[in-house]
Structure formats: structure tokens, C-alpha cells
Amino acid sequence: MKRAIKIMLLIPILLIVLALVVLCIKYSPSYVYRLITQNVADVYDYQKYENRVINGSEDTFQFEKELDESYVESLFQDRVLGSGFKTFDEWAKKSQTTALIFIRKDTILYEKYFNGFESNSYFHSQSMAKSFISFLIGAAIDEGLISGVNDPMTLYIPELKERDPDFEKITIKNLLEMRSGLKYVTGYFPGTYIHLPWHAEAVGYYHPNVRKLLLKKVDIAREPGKTFEYNNYNTSYLGLIIERATNKTVSEYLEDKLWSQIMTQDALFSVDSKKSGFEYMPSRLIARANDYARFGRLFLYEGNWNGKQIISKDWVVKSTRENKSIPREIYPDWLGGDNCNHTYYSYQWWGNTNCDSTFEFFANGNLGQQIYVIPDKEIIIVHCGNSLEYYGESDLMHAADCIRFNDFHQSITNIGVDETIKQYREKKKQFPSYQAFDEQFLIGKGYAFLNAGKIEDAQKIFALNIDTYPDSWTVYNNMGEAFQRGGEIDSAKFYYNKSLRMNPENNWATEKLEMLK
Secondary structure (H helix, E strand, C coil): CHHHHHHHHHHHHHHHHHHHHHHHHHCCHHHHHHHHHHCCCCCCHHHHCCEEEECCCCCCCCCEECCCHHHHHHCCHHHHHHHCCCCHHHHHHHCCEEEEEEEECCEEEEEEECCCCCCCCCEECHHHHHHHHHHHHHHHHHHCCCCCCCCEHHHCCCHHHHHCHHHHHCEHHHHHCCCCCECCCCCECCCCCCECCCCHHHHHHHCCCHHHHHHHCCCECCCCCCCCCCCHHHHHHHHHHHHHHHCCCHHHHHHHHHHHHHCCCCEEEEECCCCCCCECCCCCEEECHHHHHHHHHHHHCCCEECCEECCCHHHHHHHHCCCCCCCHHHCCHHHCCCCCCEEEECCCCEEEECCCCCEEEEEEECCCEEEEEEHHHCEEEEEEECCCCCCCCCHHHHHHHHHHCHHHHHHHHHHCHHHHHHHHHHHHHHCCCCCCCCHHHHHHHHHHHHHCCCHHHHHHHHHHHHHHCCCCHHHHHHHHHHHHHCCCHHHHHHHHHHHHHHCCCCHHHHHHHHHCC
């Protein structure tokens, strides 16, 4: 009996050991060690790696400073409210925000650092690094080192064609737009956000020889140009192309073309290992928050830095504006479908369109890293953090809406929902063309109240949205959820069914109704 128990206890251990041996053979012992000890990313992981130093410039430009901290903090009032906190400072601490900078027309209105960080701290870019790699592709094209975005990737990495001739069909543009068709395996341990050992993000992040991985292991899953998939290998291949085209490391080229031109302090770029020396292109650039703001300024002013064209205007436009020739149906539903409010992806930059034809663009990274640019307002916002528990990727989009609809936003803060809606309706009668909000803004505003448990206020805001946008099926879903959370199930079913009749492919309403059976 004792022997049987010992065997039963040994079997799981032996299986684990066997699995580790297999993973060591397939990837490397270094990969397995990193996977076990670092599986969940944070903003300090660069300290565990070799880092190349990127030296700054002697550029003397400095932003002016005219602080308006109460105004900027008010733009986050809905996030504070919806997260259940009483003050902005409490939210900043609990959300693990590390930096927040707000610049309008070259003037700093807000610059604060939190949770032990300060202005000269290093801030992990996470996937904001992708926008910097894209910049370098544009710089190499400007220099004539790369012919153009329609070049096949095999022009610079010919050995890929020997492994699979279909690599020749993938262009630099496909890589930039995340439409390459490269195979990207995903998966998590059940009930967690911990990557399975073969998750491509983990493999690409912890492998000690990413260059070899790109040349020997990454395969093609589908025809390029037909689908969108956010895939870190795309950016890694772009980095390899930069190496081949420039005969420099990415860190050296980044220093030459950007840091030595406009940045104030040094930066770091982590490499996969000392022996391999390949930068982790998708997300391990480490810099100061103020220099992230300077990068945003460069793109706000279309590549021009105080009279000097650092990168061509054409590249900035193509990198940050929506390519409307790309069919919206290739993108996942969470990017907003074909609504006038939607999110798009260009050359390793994200963007948001508004129904008034304005737009914003942003570099985006995990755990709350964003460089958010609002061109028509000449605004740059930098947020850095170390958690997504109380901060989301859409928070700066909603802050931008609060800027655009500032009067309505401030009115709700100052006099409440009832009086604000009353005043709006009175003004609307006098001036029929007056519009103090749009659909997306009211959705964000309503959910702030809903998540704070203020059900009636949320219902009033959603009712205003229905009155204003009666042909939008989404607004009925929102009202349905408000009634559902308030325990009014029959009313919730009514609005979900209304939404479903308007859009039979509306999975949200279908799932909600199934839950309410």
C-alpha cells in the first residue's frame, strides 16, 4: 500500500520533470528558467536582462509649464468614480499609475509621478516599442536603405524563402499592419493569465536567441493581407530587417535617427541574451516618460522638430492615419466595427476615429503604457503604469471625449446628471443643431455611474443616448445591462430583445438573454 502511494506521488513529479526536459530540448534551458521565474510581465523585468544604452541629445527644446492640475485630474473623474475610489490620488495609487503627463500646445498642464517613480526613472515601454520600430523602418526608407513598404521581407531575409517560398509573399507593409498571416500560437493555464509554455508571446519574450527563432521556427498560417492578428513576431521581423538594411543594431540606429536628435536623456533596450544580442523589438524599450512625450510631439507635428524634418511627413501620415481601403470586417468586433467611432491599426500605431471626422492616434503597451495624441487639440498625454486592474486601454480615449465635450462633462461633475440633462434639453429646444456629446461619450459616462453602483444615474444617461441615437442597437444593450444590474429583469429583457431585433448578429444581447433564462 505504501509503495503504491509513493508511486502515485512520484508520477506527477516525473511528468513535470519530463515536461521540463522536453521544453528544454525544444526551446532551451534558459527559456524554461525565464518562463518559470518571470511568466507574468511587469515593468521591472528589463532589470533581469542585458541592456544596450541609447544616448540622448543636446537638444535644448523644453516644454513650457503652466499647470492646471485640477482640470487634468477631472478628465479621469469617470475612471475614479467607476473604480470605486473617492479621490484621484487614491485611484493613482491603487491603479499603480507611475507617470501622467498632459501637454497642450507645447505647454505642460500636468506632470506627476506616483508609486515611487520620478521624472528621471526608467519607464518600461511594453508594446509602445512597436511604434519606435515603425519609426526606424520609415527612417531607413527615407535614407534609401529600404526601397519601400511593398518590398517582400525576403529581400532582406532571403534565407526565409529557402525554408518556405511563401515568405516571399509577405511584405514589410503586411508586417507593419499586423496582416502578415504568420502563425501565432496562444493559450493560458485555465483560470489565469499565465502563458502556456508554447504561447508565442512567451516564447518570443523569453527565448535567449530570438533571431534564430525567427529564421528557423516561425511558420506561416494563412495568406498575407487577408486577416488582422496582433502578433509580436511581426515587429521582431521588422527589427531584423532594420539590422540587415542598416548594418547596425536597432539600438544604434535608434540612437542615430531619434535619440541623438531630440531626446533629453539616455534610454535602454533589452536584448534576448548577451551572446545573441538581439533587441526584444516588440516591447522592451526603456525610457523616460518625458522623452515618450517628445516622441508624441514629433508625430503630432508630422515629423518636424522645430524646423528640422526628423522623419518624413508622408511616413507619419501613413503610420498614424486610418487606411480606409482595409475592410473593417477583418478586425475583431472590439475595435468598433464600421461605426463612425471605431479603433484602427496602421503602421504599428493605434488610432480612434470620431463621428465629427477628428481622430486620435496612440502608441499602446501592456500594463497601462500609452502615448496618446489628439491632433486637432494639439494635445499629448503620456500614461505609464504597472497594472490593468483599475486602468484600461480605453481610458485615454474617454479622457479625449471629455476634452471634446468638456461643458457637458464638467456640468455632470458640478451639478449632477438630472440638472445637466435638463439644461441640455432646454438648450436643444432653442438651438436644434446643438450637440453636447456623442454616443460613445455617453456610453463611457453611463458605465462610470453603473460601475459605481449609481444605477438610476446610469439609466438616465443611457435613456438620453437612446433618445439621441434611436437607430443604434448598442444603446439598447447598455440600457438592458443597467436594468439587469438594478434587478429589473423584465425591463432588461425588453431592451436586449430590442437590440437583438435591430441586429440579429448581436452576440452580447444573445448571451445576456441566455443568462437571464
